[in-house]
Amino acid sequence: MTSSDLTQSQLETQASILRLVFLGVFIGLIILQYYLGKNGKSRTAGLVGPVIYGFLRLISNVGGVSSSATYFLGSLFGSVIWGGFLYVIYNHNKKAYDLKQARQKIQLAKQQESTKQTEENK
Amino acid sequence: MADEVMIKNPTYFGIVCPKCGSDDWRVVRTKGSLEAAALNTVDEYMITPLKARCRACHRAFKVVPVEADESEVLSQPATLVAHRVSRITGIVVPNYILVNGVISDSIANGEEIQIELRTKHVYIQMFDASMTGSATFERFEVQPGETVKRDMRIKARWRSF
Ligand SMILES: [Zn+2]
Numbered sequence: 001m002t003s004s005d006l007t008q009s010q011l012e013t014q015a016s017i018l019r020l021v022f023l024g025v026f027i028g029l030i031i032l033q034y035y036l037g038k039n040g041k042s043r044t045a046g047l048v049g050p051v052i053y054g055f056l057r058l059i060s061n062v063g064g065v066s067s068s069a070t071y072f073l074g075s076l077f078g079s080v081i082w083g084g085f086l087y088v089i090y091n092h093n094k095k096a097y098d099l100k101q102a103r104q105k106i107q108l109a110k111q112q113e114s115t116k117q118t119e120e121n122k
Numbered sequence: 123m124a125d126e127v128m129i130k131n132p133t134y135f136g137i138v139c140p141k142c143g144s145d146d147w148r149v150v151r152t153k154g155s156l157e158a159a160a161l162n163t164v165d166e167y168m169i170t171p172l173k174a175r176c177r178a179c180h181r182a183f184k185v186v187p188v189e190a191d192e193s194e195v196l197s198q199p200a201t202l203v204a205h206r207v208s209r210i211t212g213i214v215v216p217n218y219i220l221v222n223g224v225i226s227d228s229i230a231n232g233e234e235i236q237i238e239l240r241t242k243h244v245y246i247q248m249f250d251a252s253m254t255g256s257a258t259f260e261r262f263e264v265q266p267g268e269t270v271k272r273d274m275r276i277k278a279r280w281r282s283f
Contacts (some may be wrong), residue, residue, distance in 0.1 A: 006167060008186060043271075089214050089215060092171060092215045092216060092251040092252075093214075093215065093216060094230035095216075095228075095229075095251075096216035096218075098160060099156065099159055099225075099228050099233065100227070101159055101275070102159075102160045102162070103162075103227060106163065106164055109164045110164050
């Protein structure tokens with residue numbers, strides 16, 4: 001079925017359904033990001049990213065009009081924002097990992113010291 | 123770090139609001155405490171001044187843990203079993219537990235960790251990964267050798283003021 005086979009009203013219905021689907025997906029993503037990255041920085045990034053990405057996709061790719069430049073820019077911008085968001089998650093986890101390592105070292109030193117002391121007491 | 127101070131048994135016990143003298147205050151910002159936590163040695167903790175706010179008069183002030191008195195230090199360390207309640211909120215990021223003004227450990231979603239307590243009066247608070255959003259907060263007393271269990275929950279924002 002090509003677009004010429006469709007009447008104007010059918011096209012309009014199709015476009016509005018697509019628009020709704022897109023909107024649903026992006027609102028879902030925003031909510032998901034809000035809850036996954038529950039902290040200052042990533043929450044802001046998580047909110048701004050999908051909103052702009054979704055808006056650009058919405059105006060470029062739905063309703064029969066397709067502008068590859070806008071689409072490309074939208075995708076690029078979206079990827080950058082999403083990449084930044086993932087980086088923030090990675091960074092938070094790395095910090096926690098480093099702290100755990102430091103604590104393990106302390107624990108080990110403590111154990112060694114106590115065994116040394118018990119040996120000396122003998 | 124400008125104020126590098128190491129103390130053996132940090133405590134917030136006895137610190138009161140400079141304006142009204144109330145001891146009902148909370149830490150609201152823990153900037154720098156994570157970096158300090160990584161510098162702890164076997165028996166000493168690196169402490170940092172943190173921003174606190176009085177719940178009675180809303181005055182904000184800097185709070186630094188002090189060395190605990192002999193009567194305040196437990197003869198035998200107690201144990202805190204901290205359990206972070208499993209939730210979708212912040213599932214991919216670690217949280218941190220502040221004990222007596224020092225970041226003790228990170229805690230993952232649903233994880234249970236053990237923390238050694240050396241003082242009688244204990245101040246615990248959980249913070250999210252950005253170290254600004256405050257969550258479960260409590261002051262309590264422990265006996266020597268006691269094991270206490272606490273469920274920690276993350277909250278959206280600190281909004282008690
Ligand atoms: Zn006050």
